[in-house]
Amino acid sequence: MLFDPVMYMEDHSAWTDPPGLTIRVPALNTQVLERVGANSVFRAIAENKVLRLTVSADSHPDKAIVVLANIAIAAYVDQDAVIDDLPSAIRYLAINASARLEDYWVADDSLWSKAGNRTVSLPDVVAGQKSAILQGRASVFNTPLTQEDLVCYSDQEIKHFAFSPNRFLLSRKFIHMALCGLCQRQIARWIEYVINAKERLFSERKPDLPQA
Numbered sequence: 628m629l630f631d632p633v634m635y636m637e638d639h640s641a642w643t644d645p646p647g648l649t650i651r652v653p654a655l656n657t658q659v660l661e662r663v664g665a666n667s668v669f670r671a672i673a674e675n676k677v678l679r680l681t682v683s684a685d686s687h688p689d690k691a692i693v694v695l696a697n698i699a700i701a702a703y704v705d706q707d708a709v710i711d712d713l714p715s716a717i718r719y720l721a722i723n724a725s726a727r728l729e730d731y732w733v734a735d736d737s738l739w740s741k742a743g744n745r746t747v748s749l750p751d752v753v754a755g756q757k758s759a760i761l762q763g764r765a766s767v768f769n770t771p772l773t774q775e776d777l778v779c780y781s782d783q784e785i786k787h788f789a790f791s792p793n794r795f796l797l798s799r800k801f802i803h804m805a806l807c808g809l810c811q812r813q814i815a816r817w818i819e820y821v822i823n824a825k826e827r828l829f830s831e832r833k834p835d836l837p838q839a
C-alpha cells in the first residue's frame with residue numbers, strides 16, 4: 628500500500644547504510660502536491676483519491692485511520708508530518724498511497740524530480756541505547772549495570788559463546804554484548820567460522836551418501 632517513488636524500485640543506499648546518518652530520499656506525494664498548480668492533473672488525481680478514501684474510511688473507526696496514517700509516516704521516515712485528526716490522516720494516506728499517482732510517476736516523474744529530495748536523519752538507535760544504559764537512564768531486562776558488564780569477554784568466552792549461544796544467554800554476561808562493538812564483531816567472526824565449518828563438513832560428507 629505504501630508508495631515511496633524510487634526507493635522501492637532501486638537499489639537505494641538507505642537499505643544498507645549504517646545507522647546514525649543523514650540520507651536523501653525522494654519527495655513524498657504530499658510534498659509534490661504543495662508545489663503543483665490548482666488545475667494540474669496531479670492535483671485532480673490526488674483530490675479525487677482523498678474524496679474516495681473519505682467515503683470508504685467511513686466504515687472504519689476514526690482512531691484506526693489516524694493510527695494507520697502515523698504508521699505510514701514512520702514507514703516514510705517523514706519527520707515533518709504531524710497527524711492527529713481524521714481529515715489530515717485521510718489526506719496523508721490517500722495521497723501518499725495512491726496507485727494512480729504511482730502510475731503517473733512511472734509515466735512522467737518530472738514533478739517529483741522538481742520537488743527535490745528530502746533529507747532524513749536516521750539516529751543511531753543502538754548507540755543511543757548504549758549511552759542510556761551506561762548513564763543509568765535505561766537497563767537491560769531491568770538488570771542494573773555492574774562493573775563486570777563493562778569488561779570485555781576473554782578469548783575463551785568469545786569462543787564459548789559463539790559455539791553455544793545458550794551458554795551465552797545463561798551466563799549473566801549478556802549485557803556487555805549490547806555495549807561492546809569489539810566483542811560483537813569477534814563473536815560474529817567466530818559464528819561465521821562455525822557456519823562455514825559446518826558447511827564444509829556437510830559438502831565433504833556428501834559423496835558418502837548411498838548412491839541410487
Ligand SMILES: [Zn+2]
Pocket residue numbers: 778779780803807808809810811
Ligand atoms: Zn568487549
